[in-house]
Amino acid sequence: MRIILNLIWLVLSGFWLAIGYVLTGIICCILIITIPWGLAAFRIANYALWPFGRTVVDNPEAGAPSLIGNVIWIVVAGFWLAIGHLVSGVLLCITIIGIPLGVANFKMIPVSLMPLGKAIVPAP
Template identity: 75%
Template sequence: MRTLLNLIWLVLSGFWMFLGYVLAGIICCVLIITIPFGIASFRIANYALWPFGRTIEVHREAGVASAVGNVVWIIFAGWWLAIGHIVSGIALCVTIIGIPLGIANFKMIPVSLIPLGSRIVPAG
């Protein structure tokens, strides 16, 4: 079932969100000081491409640097990506088949806003 959902996701939403995260990662890596944001963006791009069967684990003890970095990320890239998830999630929820995909889009909003201090782990 995960594979089927991932394939449908890839066609309807995953590829476009993947491109958004890759673009954000490239821009962050070009600006040398924001390379940690670029690495986080590439990590989330992989998750956005194939999300079913994996989940997000948030580490509350990530530290002050992670919190400051997340604020900077929200200002420059996070809200754009979150809007992308909201728009595609609403569009997917219009059909019955798309409802699980729309819900998956909504579940990705927190990691798109706060990528530092989060890990993507296999769902268990």
């Protein structure tokens, strides 16, 4: 079932959302000082391509620098990426078959707002 959901996800929204994260990651890596945000954006882009079967957990070693970095991320890019997930989720929830995909979009909003201090792991 995960494979089918991931394939439908990839076609309907995953590819476009991943492109947004990759573009954000490239811009962050070009600006050198924002490389940690760029790496986080690339990690989330991979997650945005295949979200079913994986989950996001808090990294217990993350501290205050991650919190400060997340605040900066929200202002610079996180807000816009979260809006992309929100719009995509609402549009997917219009159809019955798209409801699980829309819910997956809504679950990705917190990590799109605060990517630092998170880890993406296989779902149990």
